[in-house]
Amino acid sequence: LQECKIQNSSREYCKIFAAEARAVPDFGAVPEIVPLYLIYRPANNIPYATMEEDLGGPCEQYCVTERDGSLVARGTSEIVLKCCTFQHWVYQWTNGNILVTDMEGVGWKMTNVRIATNLKGYQGLKESCFPSLLEQFASAHQCNRYCSILGLKTLEPPKPKGSKSPSMGRKSAQSSPQLQK
Numbered sequence: 001l002q003e004c005k006i007q008n009s010s011r012e013y014c015k016i017f018a019a020e021a022r023a024v025p026d027f028g029a030v031p032e033i034v035p036l037y038l039i040y041r042p043a044n045n046i047p048y049a050t051m052e053e054d055l056g057g058p059c060e061q062y063c064v065t066e067r068d069g070s071l072v073a074r075g076t077s078e079i080v081l082k083c084c085t086f087q088h089w090v091y092q093w094t095n096g097n098i099l100v101t102d103m104e105g106v107g108w109k110m111t112n113v114r115i116a117t118n119l120k121g122y123q124g125l126k127e128s129c130f131p132s133l134l135e136q137f138a139s140a141h142q143c144n145r146y147c148s149i150l151g152l153k154t155l156e157p158p159k160p161k162g163s164k165s166p167s168m169g170r171k172s173a174q175s176s177p178q179l180q181k
Contacts, residue, residue, distance in 0.1 A: 003050060007036040010100050010113045013090050020089075020150065027149050031083055031103070033110045055106035063087060063103045065114065071101055071133055071140070079108065085146040091137060092152055098122070099137050101130065 011033040018030040037051045061074050062083045073084050083103045091099050102114040115122075116133035138155045 001038055001048070004036045004038045006115050007033060007111070007113050010090075010115065011035060013093065013098075013100070014086065014110075016093075017086050017089050024149055027146065028078070029082075029108055031079065031086055031105075031108050031110050033103075033113055034105075036111070052111060053109075055109050055111065057106045059104045059106060059111065061102075061104045062110070063101070065101050065130070065133065069130070069132065069136075071137055081144045082146050083110070084141070084144060085150065085152070087137065088141055088143065088147050088152050088155065089150065091134070091141075091155065096134055096138065099134055101133055 014031060014033045018032070021027045021030045034052050034055070039049050039051050041047055041049060062080045063071065063073050066072055073080050086103075087100050097117060097119050099116045100113055101116050102112060103110045104112050116130040116137075118131040118134060122129070141155050143152065143154060
């Protein structure tokens with residue numbers, strides 16, 4: 001249940017990110033987090049299972065949390081850079097309270113996402129979930145050209161506040177779909 005909540009919540013952030021990225025010329029393709037479904041199988045010894053679409057190949061790791069607790073981007077491909085930009089965007093969108101930490105997949109379709117948060121009770125988590133990764137991300141993230149294209153600002157240590165879109169602080173807020181009503 002927890003995995004479904006985390007992946008599907010991350011998917012919702014990714015949809016908003018995609019809408020903002022598509023409104024910006026030259027951003028190109030964006031990652032998509034596939035939905036993860038919880039199914040109930042009453043006649044089975046293990047009554048609950050998760051299910052998602054077949055991604056059609058072996059998963060590649062794009063952004064991962066290493067055993068020592070560090071967050072690492074695996075390479076410099078366009079997909080990896082855009083996953084890092086998505087991480088930056090979510091971190092900024094939530095004012096440093098949530099970070100999508102792990103992203104792997106096939107092509108642009110992502111799965112097995114994880115989060116770090118310092119929000120008590122986020123998605124049913126009883127405790128904070130790797131809050132040290134939030135601080136590490138703020139100091140270690142290297143902005144790339146896609147961060148620049150979206151107008152994301154250089155990261156600072158987290159300051160808990162209410163959430164708002166990173167694009168709202170930009171001078172040219174016309175690219176934000178939230179303003180186009």
